[in-house]
Amino acid sequence: MDELDSALVRMLQEDGRRTNRDMAQALGIAPSTCLERIRSLRQRGILTGFHAEADLAAIGRGLQAVIAVRVRPPTRAVIEAFQAFLERMPEVISIFVLTGNDDFLVHVAVRDTDHLHAVVLDKLTKRPELADVRTSVVYGHMRRKVIGPT
Helix, strand or coil, X not given: CCHHHHHHHHHHHHCCCCCHHHHHHHHCCCHHHHHHHHHHHHXXXXXCCCCCCCCCHHHCCCXXXXXXXXXXXXXXXXXXXXXXXXXXXXCEEEEEECCCCCCEEEEEEECCHHHHHHHHHHHHXXXXXXXXXXXXXXXXXXXXXXCCCC
């Protein structure tokens, strides 16, 4: 990845709807060059997709929490089955599979504390492989939108 590729990735992370012509003009290159570079970034797997970001509170999911989960036995089959279960839960925003004391950190967004309570008690704790669960309410969340290469 050269400086031009890095600039295109940064620009698209800042605004995925930015036009090819606008990016080409900002970088001082031909629109055809810009388009070919973006195609190459996608083909090489550097750009993996484009998405719209929604305000969670505006869509009725104003409460976020991180749930630390430990499963037993910690086998590949149990971990993969539990992860598949989490992926099907509409409340789950992201899943981190870990080493250490916890096997998963699960980021959820729900309506309110009653909804969070129901997720933990009615969904998670009913799983036979669940050994431990700890829930932390998120007061604030920041996600870096632009991530450059190292």
